[in-house]
Amino acid sequence: EAQVTQNPRYLITVTGKKLTVTCSQNMNHEYMSWYRQDPGLGLRQIYYSMNVEVTDKGDVPEGYKVSRKEKRNFPLILESPSPNQTSLYFCASSRSGTGLSYEQYFGPGTRLTVT
Amino acid sequence: LAKTTQPISMDSYEGQEVNITCSHNNIATNDYITWYQQFPSQGPRFIIQGYKTKVTNEVASLFIPADRKSSTLSLPRVSLSDTAVYYCLVGDFAPSGGYNKLIFGAGTRLAVHP
Numbered sequence: 001e002a003q004v005t006q007n008p009r010y011l012i013t014v015t016g017k018k019l020t021v022t023c024s025q026n027m028n029h030e031y032m033s034w035y036r037q038d039p040g041l042g043l044r045q046i047y048y049s050m051n052v053e054v055t056d057k058g059d060v061p062e063g064y065k066v067s068r069k070e071k072r073n074f075p076l077i078l079e080s081p082s083p084n085q086t087s088l089y090f091c092a093s094s095r096s097g098t099g100l101s102y103e104q105y106f107g108p109g110t111r112l113t114v115t
Numbered sequence: 116l117a118k119t120t121q122p123i124s125m126d127s128y129e130g131q132e133v134n135i136t137c138s139h140n141n142i143a144t145n146d147y148i149t150w151y152q153q154f155p156s157q158g159p160r161f162i163i164q165g166y167k168t169k170v171t172n173e174v175a176s177l178f179i180p181a182d183r184k185s186s187t188l189s190l191p192r193v194s195l196s197d198t199a200v201y202y203c204l205v206g207d208f209a210p211s212g213g214y215n216k217l218i219f220g221a222g223t224r225l226a227v228h229p
Binding site for chain 2: 092
């Protein structure tokens with residue numbers, strides 16, 4: 001089954017404790033992206049990756065890191081989480097980052113709480 | 116990137132046709148119009164995409180007038196399960212480079228009642 005998986009689905013952590021949210025897709029997609037969703041603000045893009053070893057900042061990259069060493073994986077790293085990073089996070093992928101390929105497939109989401 | 120404007124919320128009843136209009140006055144020549152659906156605590160799901168005139172799939176229809184400054188998502192005979200947030204996005208078609216940057220606004224919260 002074609003899908004985007006994220007782990008963990010729920011996470012409660014404390015300020016400053018490094019964490020990683022994993023994202024994996026099995027569709028051989030080139031393009032992957034991370035979003036955060038907060039009430040009243042819709043989805044905002046954090047980082048995206050056009051392909052392996054190619055990443056760039058989205059609209060709200062501060063406090064986050066990403067890496068794309070393999071095509072299928074795109075982990076989101078919070079080196080020193082803060083309470084303002086409490087949010088619902090979505091990973092997404094699409095066949096390509098250019099051209100007519102707006103059909104992004106989203107993962108189930110990771111609800112992160114930083115206390 | 117073109118900004119979109121949609122109604123914040125809409126109400127409908129089962130079996131009715133629902134039309135959600137999105138305004139995108141600054142749409143560029145290469146921009147496509149895409150709609151996503153999102154249920155609570157789930158990731159958005161692609162519904163339909165179009166450039167001009169009308170596009171129809173098994174789920175919805177998308178109407179785009181000649182000036183492309185607006186678009187209308189039409190959901191035929193909605194059911195309770197269509198209660199969700201619907202996002203209209205306008206983005207670049209960039210075959211020469213760049214990338215497809217998706218900007219999700221607040222969306223339209225559709226409530227379908229029995």
